[in-house]
Amino acid sequence: MPAMRKKFSARMDALDCAAFRRKSRSMKTDWTLFGNTRDEEIPLFKSALLIALDEYPDLDTQYYEDVCDNWRASIAPQVERATSPIVALQALNRFLFDELGFSGNDDDYYDPRNSYINDVFERRLGIPISLAVMQMEVARRLGMQLEGVAFPGHFLVRLPVQGGVMVLDPYQRGRSLDVDELRQRAQPHVGSEDLGDQQLLRLLDPASHRAILTRMLRNLRSVYMERNDLERALRCADRLLTVDPTLAAEYRERARLYQSLGYSKGVVADLSQYLSLAPDADDSATVHQMLVDAQRGLVQTRIN
Template identity: 30%
Template sequence: MRFSYLEHVAHEILPTIEIVWEISRTFHSDSDSYVSDYYQLIRDMAERHTGEDGLEKLQAIIQDFYFELGFSDAPEPIVGAQRILLDRVISYRTGLPVSLALLLQEAAAYAGVQTELVDFPGYPLLRFDHEQQSYFVDPLHGELLEGKQVQERFEDVTDDAIDFSWDMFEAADQKTILQRYLTELKHAMIHDRTFANALTVVHMLLAITPDDPYEIRDRGYVLEELDCQQAAVDDYQYFVEQCPDDPSAQMLRLQLETWAAPQHVLH
């Protein structure tokens, strides 16, 4: 299974949003209709704000995105794939912060406001630099944060386990963004128990990070759920060999031993 649009993310040949649209197309044949509708909405939005500039324009786009278009955080504590795949987020107007951030970033770009995704703990933020100052948009509900607020939030999220540094707030590279997005999607599809789709997402992640033992372990789990035990064995064995000290490796060793033990049939 190959995904050519994911194989060169380290070189950032394609825009991130184009890759994420392609991911949606993989799962939904009607994806393009939602994408087309969204671009019409943000074109109209951009035209309404042609006389504005800088921070004022960003604030106007945020207002339109969350209040006029009605985008909001997903209501469920554990979300399904419809809250992550961008075409369905457009349709339902609800999604995880990573998906909202990508859509808001594209809306801002159409209005001429350039933002960057920051790999913030918990979920990404959008960064906007203006007149030698950085502002950060919380994609959960559009709150605009400044320096001290960002530092306080970082310390709350990390519980002071990590020392704060502004170096952490540089723009995330495409590989980091896509790994984060696809990991959320993988977990959602496993939660939905749509294991064939989850397997596709794992292969997407492996296109970005080939031979990643953790993705191969997760592929083993999905294959096990799909009743492909021998393929799961191969993946679990690879993980145990590559990560022998990982806490999950001991459980997998026991599972592999159980599967390898001769089965006694009672007559």
């Protein structure tokens, strides 16, 4: 670890934070599309492929666009004959999960390949959110209004239907979930009080594309941190803040990665930004002390 920290810190000092981010963005597709783009204009599937390009820089993204088009063409006749949106969705699920064989990866849930959409397509394995992105993209090309749900603990999808919404679990082959099961799943994440109907409905609100992408990147960051692959974790943290630079807590989390990698300049910049965005946060005093310590360390490094 010390050798890796020294190597990383030297490289970062040669660049600076802004230059590092410019370098990581200068790939085949421009990450700056997120800057002034309204959420509804962010292309979810293309953005998921953009995340995959970081790990696979030679990835042919158009190939996966074409695959989706081919799948759409294969299932379109059945969807067009469907007598209701629910029947159409059932036809789509049979195609994706029975014919194509997509399923949740129970054997190795924390394999990072479960989060890269190209690997999900190739291996037919994923986690809830990556399977949801696949399912939502094919549905979108068929004109179906399938939406993501950032449900606590386990990402879901929903289909607006007459009188309400139909909620499904893409990790369980698109199985529909009733109110009792949804309440049971959510209860451990909302405290000891009983989960009311209105609270449950709020949990079932559709997730924005930014929220979906940041959740995907958080998943990847956690996987890489667990594997002690800190540079890949940092890459995910950086992309996360490119997608949504308003997320105060993410500056604090990236600062911790910088700290582990020995990059004091990055620690100071991100902790300062965190305190600027969240001055009244519960941990502001602790973070302020971390900032003072990092500034002191940066000064000592310059003196040495």
